[in-house]
Amino acid sequence: MRILIAEDSRSLLRSLQTALRKTGYAVDAAEDGEAACWLAESNPYDVILLDLMLPKLSGLELLHRLRNTGNQTPVLILTALDAVDDRVKGLKTGADDYLTKPFALEELLARVEALLRRKHGTRSPHLRLGNLTIHTASHTAELGGRQLSLQPREYALLEYLTSRPGTLVTRTDIEAHLYDENSEVFSNTIDSAICMLRKKMTVPNQEVFIRTRKGLGYVLEVQT
Amino acid sequence: MIALIMSTGTLMILGSGTFYILIERALLTQFDQALLMKTKMLTLFPEVERDGISLEFTERPLPEFERPELGEYYQIWLHGGTVLSKSHSLGNASLEPQYGTLENPVFRNIQLPGGRAGRAIGVGFLPTKEIKNHAVTDSPESPFAMILVFARDRTPLDHLLTEVRLGIIMTGCILLALTGWIVNRTLRNGLAPINRLTQEVESLDAHSLTSAQITTNHLPAEPIPIATELTSLIGRLNEAFQRERRLTSDIAHEINTPLSELRTASEVAMKWPDDSEITRNLAQQTLESVTNLQNVTGKLLELARQQNALSLDRYEVDLAALWAETRSRYAAKFQNRKLVLNEIFPAKALIKSDSVLLRIVLDNLLENAMEYSPDGAAIRCTLSVSADDSWRLVMENPNTALSHADLEHLFEPLWRHDSSRTSSKHCGLGLALVKTIAARLGMNVYACLPDPDTFRLVLDSSNEGSRTK
Numbered sequence: 001m002r003i004l005i006a007e008d009s010r011s012l013l014r015s016l017q018t019a020l021r022k023t024g025y026a027v028d029a030a031e032d033g034e035a036a037c038w039l040a041e042s043n044p045y046d047v048i049l050l051d052l053m054l055p056k057l058s059g060l061e062l063l064h065r066l067r068n069t070g071n072q073t074p075v076l077i078l079t080a081l082d083a084v085d086d087r088v089k090g091l092k093t094g095a096d097d098y099l100t101k102p103f104a105l106e107e108l109l110a111r112v113e114a115l116l117r118r119k120h121g122t123r124s125p126h127l128r129l130g131n132l133t134i135h136t137a138s139h140t141a142e143l144g145g146r147q148l149s150l151q152p153r154e155y156a157l158l159e160y161l162t163s164r165p166g167t168l169v170t171r172t173d174i175e176a177h178l179y180d181e182n183s184e185v186f187s188n189t190i191d192s193a194i195c196m197l198r199k200k201m202t203v204p205n206q207e208v209f210i211r212t213r214k215g216l217g218y219v220l221e222v223q224t
Numbered sequence: 225m226i227a228l229i230m231s232t233g234t235l236m237i238l239g240s241g242t243f244y245i246l247i248e249r250a251l252l253t254q255f256d257q258a259l260l261m262k263t264k265m266l267t268l269f270p271e272v273e274r275d276g277i278s279l280e281f282t283e284r285p286l287p288e289f290e291r292p293e294l295g296e297y298y299q300i301w302l303h304g305g306t307v308l309s310k311s312h313s314l315g316n317a318s319l320e321p322q323y324g325t326l327e328n329p330v331f332r333n334i335q336l337p338g339g340r341a342g343r344a345i346g347v348g349f350l351p352t353k354e355i356k357n358h359a360v361t362d363s364p365e366s367p368f369a370m371i372l373v374f375a376r377d378r379t380p381l382d383h384l385l386t387e388v389r390l391g392i393i394m395t396g397c398i399l400l401a402l403t404g405w406i407v408n409r410t411l412r413n414g415l416a417p418i419n420r421l422t423q424e425v426e427s428l429d430a431h432s433l434t435s436a437q438i439t440t441n442h443l444p445a446e447p448i449p450i451a452t453e454l455t456s457l458i459g460r461l462n463e464a465f466q467r468e469r470r471l472t473s474d475i476a477h478e479i480n481t482p483l484s485e486l487r488t489a490s491e492v493a494m495k496w497p498d499d500s501e502i503t504r505n506l507a508q509q510t511l512e513s514v515t516n517l518q519n520v521t522g523k524l525l526e527l528a529r530q531q532n533a534l535s536l537d538r539y540e541v542d543l544a545a546l547w548a549e550t551r552s553r554y555a556a557k558f559q560n561r562k563l564v565l566n567e568i569f570p571a572k573a574l575i576k577s578d579s580v581l582l583r584i585v586l587d588n589l590l591e592n593a594m595e596y597s598p599d600g601a602a603i604r605c606t607l608s609v610s611a612d613d614s615w616r617l618v619m620e621n622p623n624t625a626l627s628h629a630d631l632e633h634l635f636e637p638l639w640r641h642d643s644s645r646t647s648s649k650h651c652g653l654g655l656a657l658v659k660t661i662a663a664r665l666g667m668n669v670y671a672c673l674p675d676p677d678t679f680r681l682v683l684d685s686s687n688e689g690s691r692t693k
Contacts, residue, residue, distance in 0.1 A: 009484070009485055011480055011485040011489065011509045011512055011513060012481070012485045012488055014489075014505065014509070015485065015488040015489045015492045015509065016488060018492050018496075018502060019488070019491075019492045019495065022492075022495070022496050022499070053477070071225070078483070080476060080480035080481055081472070081473065081477070083237075100482035101480045101481065101484035102480060102483045102486075102488070103484065103487075103488075104485040104487075104491065105487075105488055105491035105492060105495065106491075143502055169400040171462075
């Protein structure tokens with residue numbers, strides 16, 4: 001899952017980037033409103049974390065612009081403005097959630113999870129496919145009753161595929177949603193990641209498999 | 225209203241009492257005049273004759289003296305005390321021989337036979353002289369001098385007075401009740417606009433001040449100036465509230481941002497304790513955030529201290545030396561950013577002021593000029609001292625962003641040209657502090673844009689400098 005953070009405090013931005021990357025998200029960052037707008041219009045983000053008081057283009061103006069152009073990416077506002085009026089204004093402009101600074105990191109991560117679930121039309125913190133279970137809250141996965149030992153990026157890949165069962169997922173889709181602008185994506189990066197994931201999914205009684213559609217992409221399927 | 229009715233009631237009681245007394249006196253005087261007239265008539269009856277004194281009316285008795293129920297009485301004495309005659313109406317009773325003259329008779333209230341109240345008049349007089357050769361003198365010592373006491377039943381008078389009294393009391397009560405009702409109604413009608421005004425003012429609070437305006441269309445002419453002044457006061461209060469809200473919000477933002485940075489950095493480090501890079505960054509981030517926090521809180525505290533401080537330590541200060549000391553503290557920063565400082569300063573500038581406060585002012589002015597100048601820019605500082613010991617310090621630096629509209633907010637606490645408040649180095653308190661201290665020192669500070677590319681700050685020790693350019 002790919003997240004955009006628009007935050008002008010460099011220190012906070014650095015911490016949030018670290019935390020979200022460590023959790024397994026691809027993260028892009030912008031320190032002003034114009035850069036954030038450009039990134040949001042150029043990439044398919046799953047969630048945008050938006051500070052309201054941004055230089056060059058305020059958070060509310062950015063949000064307004066995004067919604068006017070039909071961008072439906074869930075937006076979580078992060079701001080020091082805690083007055084009811086500010087919150088109402090933010091939510092009415094099209095934000096999906098609002099978090100006042102200073103906030104607890106766990107709460108932020110939980111809200112991001114919730115927004116992602118909402119985006120993908122599920123309410124449960126568990127994704128199930130055959131005997132594969134993904135726990136989105138703890139970022140863990142079980143297959144055939146066994147816990148899979150996954151790196152954050154591998155977990156993100158599996159979660160992304162599981163959220164689209166039986167659907168062809170192209171390499172471009174995977175790149176766009178799982179790798180941020182700072183990631184070096186070589187021609188075989190995706191194949192290597194898929195290969196590593198397949199290996200880790202090789203367990204007794206495996207019912208879920210990643211199939212390759214040559215030249216097209218990958219499909220996650222159940223085979224009993 | 226009760227006080228008004230009480231006052232009206234008291235005045236009515238006093239007025240009614242006076243009115244009653246006047247009526248009582250007039251009726252009594254009229255009664256006494258009637259008594260006197262009758263007495264004078266009675267004194268004409270006795271005559272001195274050869275064979276003694278003749279009382280004409282004893283021979284032809286007057287009917288009003290015959291029966292007690294007719295209510296008139298008389299008794300005549302000779303000067304020696306011998307009763308010469310008395311009315312049949314007295315029966316066995318007697319009247320008291322208290323008397324005066326016909327010109328100055330004695331009137332008194334008495335009890336008549338049968339216990340009724342009466343009023344009597346007593347006069348001494350000489351009877352009519354009938355015989356020329358009879359030795360009748362005009363002297364009161366004359367053997368023919370007489371005393372006449374005439375009395376009349378005053379019950380009708382008392383009844384009349386009682387009716388008058390009752391009439392006055394009843395009229396008074398009715399008038400008092402009417403007055404109360406009229407006063408109540410008039411006051412209620414008269415005070416209705418004031419009550420509506422009071423309700424309007426009562427309904428105001430800090431949240432409803434924004435668009436509040438006292439309506440004057442239902443008010444009579446007299447309270448309209450009050451309503452207008454109230455609207456003006458509400459406007460001023462609203463501005464003050466807005467300023468306070470803005471300040472509170474800015475303070476919250478200035479404090480929340482570093483707190484948020486600290487909290488998130490700490491939580492990240494706690495969540496991934498084995499990541500050495502995160503741990504390394506935490507120390508650096510903590511130091512940056514704490515420094516920012518310290519900067520904000522330190523300046524806020526200094527501002528509060530200066531706003532509430534009372535005493536000043538004024539003594540002779542060399543402003544040129546103080547400036548040189550300030551400049552030397554910033555020399556390294558000037559060098560790092562290749563800034564040029566052009567100074568026009570006298571060799572010595574002795575003034576009477578508080579050197580500690582002046583140092584804070586100079587620090588903030590120079591820091592402000594440096595921070596908002598691009599690298600390599602020239603900052604110009606000029607000090608001029610007049611013959612009357614007043615002085616003027618002018619700081620000029622390149623203007624990169626300010627407009628004329630910004631100048632009026634420049635000295636507001638925590639105001640920033642950048643509404644996103646991104647910079648962590650500045651919190652917008654430096655110039656507010658300068659303004660507060662300048663006011664304490666009796667100086668003026670103002671900003672202007674002599675041309676669009678130059679920003680000028682002027683610190684003026686003379687009061688003539690109070691202007692906003």
